Amino acid sequence: MMSGVIRNKHIVMGVCGGISAYKIPELLRILVKKGASVKVLMTRNAEAFIGKTTFEALSGNPVCVSLFDEKSEGSIRHISWAQEADAVIVAPATANMIGKLANGIADDALSTFMLAVTSPRMICPAMNTNMYENRAVQRNIDILESDGYTVIEPDAGELACGVTGAGRLPSPEFIADRLQKLLYDKDLLNKKILISAGPTIEPIDPVRFISNHSSGKMGYAIAKAAEYRGAEVTLVSGPTSLCPPIGVRVVHVKTADEMAESMLGNMEQSDIIIKVAAVADYKPVVRAEHKIKKTDERLSLHLEKNIDILKVLGERKKQQILVGFAAETQELDNNAQKKLREKNLDLIVGNLVGSTASAFGSDSNKVTLYFPNGEKKSLPIMGKDEVANILLDHIAGKVMTDDDR
Numbered sequence: 511m512m513s514g515v516i517r518n519k520h521i522v523m524g525v526c527g528g529i530s531a532y533k534i535p536e537l538l539r540i541l542v543k544k545g546a547s548v549k550v551l552m553t554r555n556a557e558a559f560i561g562k563t564t565f566e567a568l569s570g571n572p573v574c575v576s577l578f579d580e581k582s583e584g585s586i587r588h589i590s591w592a593q594e595a596d597a598v599i600v601a602p603a604t605a606n607m608i609g610k611l612a613n614g615i616a617d618d619a620l621s622t623f624m625l626a627v628t629s630p631r632m633i634c635p636a637m638n639t640n641m642y643e644n645r646a647v648q649r650n651i652d653i654l655e656s657d658g659y660t661v662i663e664p665d666a667g668e669l670a671c672g673v674t675g676a677g678r679l680p681s682p683e684f685i686a687d688r689l690q691k692l693l694y695d696k697d698l699l700n701k702k703i704l705i706s707a708g709p710t711i712e713p714i715d716p717v718r719f720i721s722n723h724s725s726g727k728m729g730y731a732i733a734k735a736a737e738y739r740g741a742e743v744t745l746v747s748g749p750t751s752l753c754p755p756i757g758v759r760v761v762h763v764k765t766a767d768e769m770a771e772s773m774l775g776n777m778e779q780s781d782i783i784i785k786v787a788a789v790a791d792y793k794p795v796v797r798a799e800h801k802i803k804k805t806d807e808r809l810s811l812h813l814e815k816n817i818d819i820l821k822v823l824g825e826r827k828k829q830q831i832l833v834g835f836a837a838e839t840q841e842l843d844n845n846a847q848k849k850l851r852e853k854n855l856d857l858i859v860g861n862l863v864g865s866t867a868s869a870f871g872s873d874s875n876k877v878t879l880y881f882p883n884g885e886k887k888s889l890p891i892m893g894k895d896e897v898a899n900i901l902l903d904h905i906a907g908k909v910m911t912d913d914d915r
């Protein structure tokens with residue numbers, strides 16, 4: 511779980527009087543679990559759907575409903591909360607509240623607070639389809655977008671009112687993910703990043719294959735972090751059990767040949783290419799048409815070399831930044847630096863696999879970054895999401911230097 515950026519952040523949640531308010535305690539619970547400090551402002555009408563005691567218990571903070579019930583804190587709550595907020599989310603955002611926010615109306619605690627906020631703001635409209643599609647509501651949403659609000663589109667589906675169409679509040683997990691994105695600097699805005707992840711599988715016969723232990727977690731963490739930082743991400747993924755990161759275009763492949771076709775086909779339009787996948791070096795010369803039957807004899811498999819995708823990427827590279835990974839079981843420095851030179855890379859991330867610090871499938875990793883000028887930077891053991899962000903810091907730094915030229 512990518513929780514780093516949200517830990518210790520002050521999030522203010524505005525809850526309005528919509529039927530989907532019942533989903534908000536779950537959203538609050540997710541944010542608190544990720545280490546955020548959450549404060550809730552709710553409208554009087556929201557109280558008709560859910561009690562403030564629930565939010566008080568889950569957030570561990572007082573809940574504000576009225577501008578005039580705030581005397582206990584000794585400061586003006588709607589102003590002090592606005593000042594300390596790192597991000598604000600209004601969910602569900604009713605048609606009524608959207609109209610008020612678009613027009614600068616401040617006639618209750620939440621709408622007044624929203625005028626005092628300067629941090630990033632996100633709203634999640636949720637309502638009956640006809641209400642959502644109403645011109646006035648759409649006009650107000652357009653105004654909020656041009657005022658800098660991030661607007662999360664509602665899902666389509668069956669609504670509580672029995673209508674089927676757009677207007678349903680997305681899942682709490684989805685909203686929490688988009689809120690995390692809101693907190694990131696968009697230092698890779700519009701950069702096109704191509705990432706490969708996971709293992710490849712090389713079929714022996716219709717039921718068996720050769721593969722490796724790669725879980726895909728490192729590549730997926732980089733794809734997710736890059737999307738949070740504003741990049742347009744294409745993830746070419748071998749078979750994994752991971753959920754596709756939100757906002758990322760995922761191309762599913764199985765074999766090294768399929769991965770090569772996709773990576774080489776996408777390379778030209780990419781600014782940055784990060785090859786994390788553990789591509790099988792060899793594949794069976796012959797793929798048996800039918801299942802190979804067991805006999806008393808030994809079975810020999812004849813293997814031939816697969817295409818070296820990273821090498822070809824390095825040969826064809828023009829303006830792109832090319833980053834590779836080296837998973838080694840010995841002599842990490844030598845092997846990683848050799849690969850960096852031979853494959854014409856701008857950066858390589860080396861890790862010693864097999865140790866407990868970098869076990870396959872683990873959520874953490876211990877890596878060393880190697881640069882073309884011979885420098886290296888060893889990082890302590892940390893979450894793969896943190897490794898992803900440090901790697902992207904280096905890449906973003908290089909992108910900026912290159913743009914200055």
Ligand SMILES: Cc1cc2nc3c(=O)[nH]c(=O)nc-3n(C[C@H](O)[C@H](O)[C@H](O)COP(=O)(O)O)c2cc1C
Nearest residue numbers: 526527528529530553555556604605606607636637
């Ligand atoms: C049962 C029920 C469900 C409602 N659900 C929604 C909803 O999902 N979205 C919405 O915009 N309004 C909904 N409304 C209407 C709002 O509650 C109403 O517009 C109210 O004035 C909103 O107040 P607030 O924006 O101050 O919370 C619903 C009303 C009722 C009675």
